[in-house]
Amino acid sequence: MAQASPNRKARPLSPHLQIWRWGPGMFTSILHRATGNALAFAGIGTLLCWLGSLASGPEAYAAFMEQASSWYGLVVLAGISWSFFNHLCSGLRHLVLDIGAGYELENNNRWAALSPVIGLVLTALFWAAILHH
């Protein structure tokens, strides 16, 4: 197994997830991609259903709101809102990293760990504001 193989395709090209020791940056990066893609499909999909129902008239809007306020609709909306606030926080972190700041190990780990927490807090505040409304 350890001998050089003539078949170069069999060699691992780049180590994947299971190779690395877990750290907050890795976790936050994966969440950023996962929530971003969730927003791209479920988030924009729901936004367009909402706009489409509004543009189609009161019956369509009532049907949308009935689905949205059911238990599974609320689960989807909660997921979308959490995805948004999480993606917002890790995205803001990316914008800071893009200007070349925040790469010191301790600082980098701290904000990598904090951004999903802040995302959760913002999601909770958002739903508290809705329920209070």
Place this chain on the structure above:
Amino acid sequence: MGNGTSIGRVRGLGSAHGGSHHWLLQRFTAIGNIILVGWLVFSLLSLPSLSYLTVRDWLAAPFTATMMGLLVLNTVWHARLGVQVMLEDYVHEHGNKFAVLAALNLLAFGAAAFGLVCVIRLALGGA
């Protein structure tokens, strides 16, 4: 990281084989999304109710319709750029990559067109 050899530089561009323009647009649309989705969140929270007439009249106002139109375009654009990166990372075979990126473009243009038609219909009082 050094500049490497010329062949290494050509091969070293990653799975997308390019991307400064893509990278910048992803940031520009990200900043737009902070403004536009932030506006949507605060607007939804400050609407007196989510009844049909309330939301329809709110969306029919010129400022709201403009913001919502921009939101549709900007979020779809940002999403299209982000999903492209995900597909380039995970779809390795060239033919499949071409096919999923073509499908992504059609989906993005379709989503943006549908969203804009809805906003325009509401803004012009068609609903």
